[in-house]
Structures are given as C-alpha cells and as structure tokens.
Amino acid sequence: MATGRTHRPATRSRGIPEATVARLPLYLRALTALSERSVPTVSSEELAAAAGVNSAKLRKDFSYLGSYGTRGVGYDVEYLVYQISRELGLTQDWPVVIVGIGNLGAALANYGGFASRGFRVAALIDADPGLTGKPVAGIPVQHTDDLEKIIKDDRVSIGVIATPAGAAQQVCDRLVAAGVTSILNFAPTVLSVPDGVDVRKVDLSIELQILAFHEQRKSGEESAAGDGGKAAAVTPRDDADQGPDGDVPAVMPA
Known part of the structure; x- marks a missing residue:
C-alpha cells in the first residue's frame, strides 16, 4: 500500500501560495459571469465582492500572477479570464x-x-x-x-x-x-x-457538520441576546487556528 503525504508543500514552483491557488477558481467563476454579460472591466472591490473575499486579498493574489490592474479603470475581464485559466492549466484538455x-x-x-x-x-x-x-x-x-x-x-x-x-x-x-x-x-x-x-x-458530511456548528452558535447568540447579554460571548478564534493569509479552511486537506 502506498504511503506518504496526501498533498504537496504549501507553495508551488512559481511561488504562488496554496491559499491563493484555492481562490483562483472563485475569481475565474466571477470573471466568467462578467464576461458572459460583456462587461469589459471590473474594479478590485467589485470582483472581490463577487468572489466572496476582501479586495486587499484579491490584489495580493493577483500580484502573484503579475496582474495589477489600471488605477481608475480596474482589471480587464477577458485578459484575467485567460490569465487565470492559463495559471490553472485550463487552456488544455x-x-x-x-x-x-x-x-x-x-x-x-x-x-x-x-x-x-x-x-x-x-x-x-x-x-x-x-x-x-x-x-x-x-x-x-x-x-x-x-x-x-x-x-x-x-x-x-x-x-x-x-x-x-x-x-x-x-x-x-x-x-x-x-x-x-x-x-x-x-x-x-x-x-x-x-x-x-x-x-x-x-x-x-463534514461541510454539513460545520454548518450545524454555525447554526448552533447562532442559536446560542440569539439565546444570549434574549437573556439580556448575560450568557458568555463566543470566544474569538485564535490566530493559530487560521490558515494561510488568515483564512480558516472549511475542510482540512486529506
């Protein structure tokens, strides 16, 4: 039986962090939707909102690709679709x-x-x-x-x-x-x-369990609010529990 790690190191040969690689498909999905609506350019704020990340993280991610956009104009949608597709290896079959x-x-x-x-x-x-x-x-x-x-x-x-x-x-x-x-x-x-x-x-099942955790926490917060705030507040996450760039991974890698 094969043994060993179940994934590669945290960065790839070109120095793009795995956390950034994991977000590239999110950007591509949002950009593809814009392209289908013939939107020529998009700001970092608009694209970040569509992808569900903050704009500072998006700009940092795109800097690894060598794409910085144009001040006052934003990013060229079609070029970014091509650039991310190429980076993900989607320009081949x-x-x-x-x-x-x-x-x-x-x-x-x-x-x-x-x-x-x-x-x-x-x-x-x-x-x-x-x-x-x-x-x-x-x-x-x-x-x-x-x-x-x-x-x-x-x-x-x-x-x-x-x-x-x-x-x-x-x-x-x-x-x-x-x-x-x-x-x-x-x-x-x-x-x-x-x-x-x-x-x-x-x-x-893991994803559903995580959602159940959040539902339970929200119910606890609602109960605390109903008690006039007497219940203990939810303890913030420790930084050590966070993934690369402060992300909290939804599912731990296999």
Missing part, C-alpha cells in the same frame, strides 16, 4: 476518469460543467459487471479490470473516486500505479498516497 458509478458517480458523469472548464470525461469505471456497457451520460461504463489500460490509452492524469469507503484505497493505489498524479476523492475516507500525488477530498 484534461482527460478524467470517474471510478464508481453509483448515484454520486452517475451524477458527476452527468455534470455539464466539466467540458466547459477544460475537463473531458474519458471513461466511467465500475466493479459491477452488470453496469459494464451501459451508457451513463452517453458514455458506456467500463469494468475496473480495464482501469490500467484505459488510463494508458487516454493518457489520464486526473482520477475521480466515487466508490464506497472500503474500496477507495485500493482504487487509489491502482490509479497511482497506472500513472495518475491527481485525485479528487468523494469517498468518506482519507487516502494515503506517495509524494508527487495531489489529493483533494470532498466530504459533504
């Missing part, structure tokens, strides 16, 4: 395999946003022989026995795992051994991978 075609895997296969963002679903793979050959989103499901050949033939470097937790590590090991170096994990488990392999974990 990325073949992706989805392993595990249950309800979640099928929903991912039917997601229309992949193609418009530079990702092509090259194959759908599942261990159930009953699914082999059946089309999902117009793509016939292939059996896991052919996983290594599929990855080689389609030159796949990104794998999506949507299997049950018990099968996820074995699938991960096979993906890595076949040459996949980036994995998006939807299985409710932590994967172990060697150095040089990036893993992003998506856990909906």
Whole structure:
C-alpha cells in the first residue's frame, strides 16, 4: 500500500501560495459571469465582492500572477479570464476518469460543467459487471479490470473516486500505479498516497457538520441576546487556528 503525504508543500514552483491557488477558481467563476454579460472591466472591490473575499486579498493574489490592474479603470475581464485559466492549466484538455458509478458517480458523469472548464470525461469505471456497457451520460461504463489500460490509452492524469469507503484505497493505489498524479476523492475516507500525488477530498458530511456548528452558535447568540447579554460571548478564534493569509479552511486537506 502506498504511503506518504496526501498533498504537496504549501507553495508551488512559481511561488504562488496554496491559499491563493484555492481562490483562483472563485475569481475565474466571477470573471466568467462578467464576461458572459460583456462587461469589459471590473474594479478590485467589485470582483472581490463577487468572489466572496476582501479586495486587499484579491490584489495580493493577483500580484502573484503579475496582474495589477489600471488605477481608475480596474482589471480587464477577458485578459484575467485567460490569465487565470492559463495559471490553472485550463487552456488544455484534461482527460478524467470517474471510478464508481453509483448515484454520486452517475451524477458527476452527468455534470455539464466539466467540458466547459477544460475537463473531458474519458471513461466511467465500475466493479459491477452488470453496469459494464451501459451508457451513463452517453458514455458506456467500463469494468475496473480495464482501469490500467484505459488510463494508458487516454493518457489520464486526473482520477475521480466515487466508490464506497472500503474500496477507495485500493482504487487509489491502482490509479497511482497506472500513472495518475491527481485525485479528487468523494469517498468518506482519507487516502494515503506517495509524494508527487495531489489529493483533494470532498466530504459533504463534514461541510454539513460545520454548518450545524454555525447554526448552533447562532442559536446560542440569539439565546444570549434574549437573556439580556448575560450568557458568555463566543470566544474569538485564535490566530493559530487560521490558515494561510488568515483564512480558516472549511475542510482540512486529506
């Protein structure tokens, strides 16, 4: 079984912090919406509000890209779309395999946003022989026995795992051994991978638990207000709990 870190160091070769990299898709989404409305330029304040960050952080993030905007004019929307897309590697086609075609895997296969963002679903793979050959989103499901050949033939470097937790590590090991170096994990488990392999974990239950925490806290604050402020105030977060640039990560990396 593969062992090692589950993500790369905090900065990349060009010196762009991971916290900035994580915000680039937010900027791109906001900029794409502006582009679709034929908006030529946007101020840092307007773009920051659309992306859900503060303008000072946005300007700092863009400085890593060498983009500083024009005083009194703002940022050129189309150029920033191109610049961020290039930085994220979205100016080329990325073949992706989805392993595990249950309800979640099928929903991912039917997601229309992949193609418009530079990702092509090259194959759908599942261990159930009953699914082999059946089309999902117009793509016939292939059996896991052919996983290594599929990855080689389609030159796949990104794998999506949507299997049950018990099968996820074995699938991960096979993906890595076949040459996949980036994995998006939807299985409710932590994967172990060697150095040089990036893993992003998506856990909906964790997100819901965090929302439940905030709901409980808001209820406590409302109760305190109803008691005339006698209840203890919520203790502020310590700086040590914050991520890069003062961010508090919603989900800890896998």
